[in-house]
Amino acid sequence: MKILVVSDTHGRHESLRRVLLTEEPVDMLIHCGDTEGGEDWIRSHTQCMSVPIVRGNNDFFSNLPPELDLDICGLKAFITHGHGYGISMGVERLEEEARDRGADIALFGHTHRPFIEERDGLWLINPGSLSYPRQEGHRHTYIIMTVEEGKRPVFTLKAVD
Ligand SMILES: [Mn+2]
Structure with a gap:
């Protein structure tokens, strides 16, 4: 499965439009929050x-639901925006919640900074923002997640040119 993970579009879809042109077809599009009213646009343009x-x-x-727990090819994915776990201060509280839920992958946003880290079998993943990036270089970023039953997931951070 090829999964497109995006976040923090805040109603601006120029970069997402380009990502969809480049990456589709995808099997799933996960948005980690702050569409700012853009969810209908997103659903109708993929x-x-x-x-x-x-x-x-x-x-x-x-x-929209505040959080989701999904089964993706046998992996448990916990999806949250992350602001409820003080994510701007660090990933520790989110990590704890994800472990309590038995998640293999925690997908979040909010910081507008991409983050990919595996900690003791738990993946912590933030695709960054496609509209208002805050990391050094300020590139509009997203993640392609590739999952296959019984295999380790692969996360590839990509930037819109
Ligand atoms: Mn945001």
């Missing part, structure tokens, strides 16, 4: 039928 999106701290009036 060919993908599976588009899990969680609510971010700027998604005030949405009825």
Whole structure:
């Protein structure tokens, strides 16, 4: 399975449009929150039928779910925006929650900085922001996650040119 993981688009879709042109077809598009009202645009501009999106701290009036636990090819993925776990201060509280849930992968956003790290069998993954990146260089980033039953997931960080 090829899964596109994005976050923090904040209603601006120029980069996401380019990512979809480059990466589709994908089997799943995961958005880790802060669509800022863009969820309808996103769902209608991808060919993908599976588009899990969680609510971010700027998604005030949405009825998106705050968090999701998904089974992806036998891997348990915990999806959250992350602001509820003090993610700007560090990943420790998120890591604890993900372990409590028995997750193999925690997907989050909020910091607008890409992050890929494996800690004792738990993957902590943040694709960064496709609209307002804050990491050095300020590139609009996303992650392609490749999963196959019984194999280790592969996470590739990519940037929009
Ligand atoms: Mn944000």
